[in-house]
Amino acid sequence: MNYDWSVVWRNADVLWEGTKVTVFLAVTTMAMAIPGGIALALMRLSGIRTLSIGSALFVEFFRNLPLILVIYTTYYILPVATGLRFSPIATAIVALSLNVSAYNSETFRAGIASIRQGQSDAGYALGMSRFRVMIDVILPQAVRRVLPVLASTWVSLFKDTSLVSVISVGDLAFESMRVRSQTFRVLEMLTAMAVIYWMLGYPQAKLVDWINNRYRVSE
């Protein structure tokens, strides 16, 4: 079997475009899913029954479905449900955001819940309102605990963006596999794809470890 690795260099521009789409998808999704997750977590903790049940249903629903299925279903349902035409990339961002918001919501909720009762009791004893206790006492401590989990979610999201290739979004996975079927250079293109993901993901995984050590909770 002879290999021809030049196919990778000849298609470097295509792979570069795909890489940019992958990064764009991850960044945009996270930018949507952090506010989304905070909103869902606050709904859950609001004490208002309908809001908290609605949030719980949303979170349980998306956490218990394979992402690839959410992507397909969104792809077919979104245009019918809204009557609008969505580009594949917009569909991908919607599907990924729904999924990651659900995970982020649990992260924020756990972060807020992990702050001991005594902290808010002390706030109330000092005459603070429920809102001020949340803003000045609970959230600043919760952020430190949430950060490492958010970082892991980011790395998962970065990898999961590859799944949107099934609805023809031109990300790194899609472009690599497209060049593969055009050139029949299967091993070369698939290995190049794996190596590019590895080069992008490996430093991120190491960064997550560092953040985890840096923000380790010690009480």
Place this chain on the structure above:
Amino acid sequence: MSLDFSPVFTSWHFLLGGIGDTLALSALTIALSLLLGGAIGLARCYGPSGLRWALIFYIDSMRSIPVLVVLVWTYFALPIVTGVTLPPFWAAASALTVHISAYVAEIVRAGITSVRPGQSRAAFALGMSRTQAIREIILPQALVRMLPALGSILSITIKDTAIAAVIAVPEYMNRSQTVAGQSFHPIEVFLAATVVYFAILFPVTRVVDIIYARFAYLGRS
């Protein structure tokens, strides 16, 4: 908009077989990953340093490459290197095992390092050997703490098997794609798939939560 679920019902036998394949692939992958990942996690903590570095590299690589890429590479590229073509089911089982074992190994390591050093020092002070201290003192405590994370591996694996549809494993996701393509009713078929996957995954996560709540007190130290 009107929904017509008749394609799902006419193909129910075909789709039901897909559930069987999804469950078989999940069960096989989970069993293999627990064995392999457990061994890797132990070697990562107690093995010779050369092996440890190699395993860290393997684990971190699997944490940085998408499972889709591992699946596609194993099914399409590996046969070119080795000359052996695995059937889709076995290619998926090996790719998923290689991927998920890395996560299991990390869970095992986190569990072991969570046991305070005072515990093994106390064991040594009582005259236990290293093996005894690991087996009698560290692992029993570590195992309880690993349980919730290992439980979540169950649902992660079941969800990941849906990605095996991409390499034509005839599991539920793949069969849904087939029915959706033939019937031109993708919305109904994928909504049915949503119900099926939720019905499989929700009880799994709930049961794991309940079991863990019952045994959580054992993990305190």
